[in-house]
Amino acid sequence: MPSRLLRGLALVAFAGFFLLPLLALLNFSTRDLITGARTATAWKGLVEDPTMSEAIRTSLLLAVLSVGGMVLLLVPTMVWVRLRVPRASRLVEFLCLLPLAVPPLVIVVGIKDVYAWVYYFIGDSPLTLAFAYVILVLPYSYRAIDAAMSGIDVRTLAEAARSLGAGWTTVIARVIVPNIWSGILGAAFVAIALVLGEYTFASLLHYNTVPVAIVLLGKSNAPTSMAAALASIVVTFALLLVLSLLDRRRHLRRST
């Protein structure tokens, strides 16, 4: 074990390296560029600037849609594979982890044709980005949900519920999901963090989300873009804290 002093010094150095840029964001976004006086103009711009406020709405909606889509797509599939077609589990795992080996930039390059069809059937809304985001979050969500499902006996639970007359929707929504809640929360957190910060798809498919708006405003209204950058990272961090607290509350309740 390294000595206390050495460890303390090293940790302080790391903390300095990681906190300095965040402090710089705070400093930059609360200062008048010409006079140097403190001002909240940049933060007001988050709500008042039409590009930014619209981007914030879009990004938050996208986060909700992507998490919803991910859960709807993944949970029934994984339950189904475990109960009925265990042979397919390798294929599902491979497909879920594939986005780790294929950079998002490559998927964007190839997805233009698919999006031409999405545009044709659904229309031109930034919310259609959620389709691609579900793919991006698959590897992380798969791992979190798979770990949670390995911790419970899915087959027994499902058979018990079925023999008591529950349909498949009830089995999944009211028996399986409550038991793997911590895995779903973990998956949801990573998905939210990823969607709120995602730039590659949004910028190259020309949709206005928070990171795109940050880059756009970076030239014309730097303080507001800095405020948005800090706000997005603080919001993500707060979400993580809330989710981990929720998780701990559930554990406490179960153990009492």
Place this chain on the structure above:
Amino acid sequence: MPFLAYVAIFLVIPIVTVAVGAFQGAGGGFTMAQIRTLGDATVLRSLWRSLELSLASTVLGAVLGSLLAFLIVDLAPTHPLRRGVSAICGVLAQFGGVTLAFAWMATLGFNGLLTNLLADAFGFSDAGYSWLYGTPGLILVYTYFQIPLMVIVFLPALEGLRPQWREAALNLGATRWQYWTRVGFPLLRPAFLGSALLLFANAFAAYATAAALVSQGSTILPLLIRSALTSEVVLGQQNLAYALALEMVVVVAVVMGLYAWLLRRTSRWLP
């Protein structure tokens, strides 16, 4: 099964489009023209810069990240310091690069916090540091998200190093130095190399940080893909983007293949 259909549409079709498009001319026929373009001096130079950037940020990230993991590993999992480091690392490693690029612009750019502090204290120029927008800046900002990723992927391996092994070695008369050089490091080597490969793939595939930091020019491979995608002027550029994307996939696939192989070796002794 809806899952298979969904993944086929939004993941498999794009990959196939890239793989096929790389060998197609603007008219649709088979051609090797795009693949040959990959040998051009500009493309080779940006590939080389990308590899350099990935390697530099990987070495820095892997060394500093494993050091940070080492500093917190013997704290109890519920210790607030350890929880805090894990939480911050989780956010910084997953979070998009745009925010991080802007955070560093607010630090070292024009009117940045550190720029102004250095200007006040030592009389340096307050115009901001232009190296931030070149390769050194990219290495710095990449390292900022590589260290947290290293902590996340390397901490489990470090935890797997059981205290009994150290006690056994010390009981048998080994010094701490001998324990680390003969037992600790050899056991951790596959995990360390595997984590480093993951960092390399992560850096090589990253786009947002570079795109936000370098608004013009295409110094590295991802930015070259951007300019091939967005330039509407030159015909056939779309297919060049396919070829460049294919090149990127090949590099990342090789690295991830090695990673999977090392992971299998590590899992032999991890709990």
